[in-house]
Amino acid sequence: MESKCIGENSEFASYHPLVNLLYFVFVIGITMFSLSPYFLAVTLLFSWLYSILLKGKKGIKMNLAMGISILVIMTVVNLFFNNNGETVLLYINTNRITAESIGYGIAGGIMLLSVVVWFSCFNVIMSSDKLIYLFGKAAPVLGLTLSMIFRFIPLLQSRFAEISIGQKCMGRGHDQGSLIKRARQFTKEISILIAWSLEASIESADSMEARGYGLRGRTSFHLFKFTRRDGVLAVLFAATGMIVAAAVASGATNMYFYPKIVIPPMNVQTAGALICYCILSAAPIIIDITGELRWKRSDLIM
Numbered sequence: 001m002e003s004k005c006i007g008e009n010s011e012f013a014s015y016h017p018l019v020n021l022l023y024f025v026f027v028i029g030i031t032m033f034s035l036s037p038y039f040l041a042v043t044l045l046f047s048w049l050y051s052i053l054l055k056g057k058k059g060i061k062m063n064l065a066m067g068i069s070i071l072v073i074m075t076v077v078n079l080f081f082n083n084n085g086e087t088v089l090l091y092i093n094t095n096r097i098t099a100e101s102i103g104y105g106i107a108g109g110i111m112l113l114s115v116v117v118w119f120s121c122f123n124v125i126m127s128s129d130k131l132i133y134l135f136g137k138a139a140p141v142l143g144l145t146l147s148m149i150f151r152f153i154p155l156l157q158s159r160f161a162e163i164s165i166g167q168k169c170m171g172r173g174h175d176q177g178s179l180i181k182r183a184r185q186f187t188k189e190i191s192i193l194i195a196w197s198l199e200a201s202i203e204s205a206d207s208m209e210a211r212g213y214g215l216r217g218r219t220s221f222h223l224f225k226f227t228r229r230d231g232v233l234a235v236l237f238a239a240t241g242m243i244v245a246a247a248v249a250s251g252a253t254n255m256y257f258y259p260k261i262v263i264p265p266m267n268v269q270t271a272g273a274l275i276c277y278c279i280l281s282a283a284p285i286i287i288d289i290t291g292e293l294r295w296k297r298s299d300l301i302m
Contacts, residue, residue: 001211007285010054010125012284016230017130019237023288024122026241027281031114034253036264038274040110046281048115054124067115078105084258104257125284133221133224159196163189236283240276 013020031043051059078101082091085100172185247253252270256262264270 001233010284010288012287013125013127015233015287016224016226017126017134018226019230019234020125020130021134022234022237022241023280023284024118024126026237026244028115028122029117030241030244030248030277031111031118035107035111035255035257036253036270036272037107037255038264038266039253040107040114041278042274042281043114044110046285047121050121050285051117051280053285054121055078056259059120059196062120063113063117066085067113070113070116071106074109074112075102075105078108086259087261098261100257100261103261107255107257112279122271130224154195156197160189161195163192163196233283233287237280240280243276244273244280 012023027043027047031047032037034040034043041231048063051063053059055062079097080095082101082104083096083098085096085098089097089099089102091097167185167189244253247269250269252264252267252273255264
């Protein structure tokens with residue numbers, strides 16, 4: 001598999017922001033209320049595939065690091081703080097270790113990991129201008145806050161990398177010298193990062209206030225236009241998403257762990273909802289891959 005990532009050049013990202021938001025509301029919302037092994041497997045698979053498609057090797061490394069950490073923490077915490085379940089595996093002092101608590105911890109960890117990976121995809125597709133466009137008029141403060149939150153971590157990473165490079169050029173890198181010297185240098189770089197970020201936040205707030213952001217009647221420039229292809233995709237997302245949401249409401253995507261693990265049966269409703277969720281989850285991946293193939297074909301013709 002080629003390590004090249006699509007990133008912000010995603011074909012799905014070129015769709016209307018309302019369509020992008022509708023997709024992530026459904027996939028993240030459904031994931032948060034699903035503990036069934038069928039739905040957990042589907043959401044984990046497609047969230048990872050889309051993350052890798054958008055971010056390449058960087059996405060694989062990030063997902064593995066997060067996945068191992070979340071699964072271990074969720075399983076261990078649930079193991080020692082939840083003693084429910086009838087299948088006792090062993091005792092640690094007076095603490096019962098049950099198969100049900102392990103299963104619930106793993107399922108909860110997979111669900112949380114999938115939500116985090118979906119949000120990482122959301123952060124790539126939903127740029128700050130899209131969030132401001134969607135929430136700028138109805139809730140300007142919310143729109144600005146969301147745009148700042150989702151760009152905060154990538155911005156901090158790029159600023160810290162810039163600070164580290166500058167310090168290394170002056171012979172003061174945080175990976176040089178003794179342990180105490182490296183710790184002091186790392187603390188200094190963190191201090192520079194915090195000061196820079198706070199100063200930039202104040203400047204951004206003053207700039208937005210000077211431009212009249214949030215005032216009644218203020219308009220903003222955008223290039224977003226809801227077209228026929230946006231309508232078709234929105235109908236697809238709404239139809240498949242509502243079918244799965246109905247299954248979530250009826251409990252078809254849930255699973256019982258206590259007092260005994262009961263795997264939900266694969267009936268007609270569950271199978272139909274699972275197929276709809278596969279279609280919903282895979283749609284952006286198919287759109288992006290098709291777009292990439294179309295661009296490569298046009299390059300070959302030229």
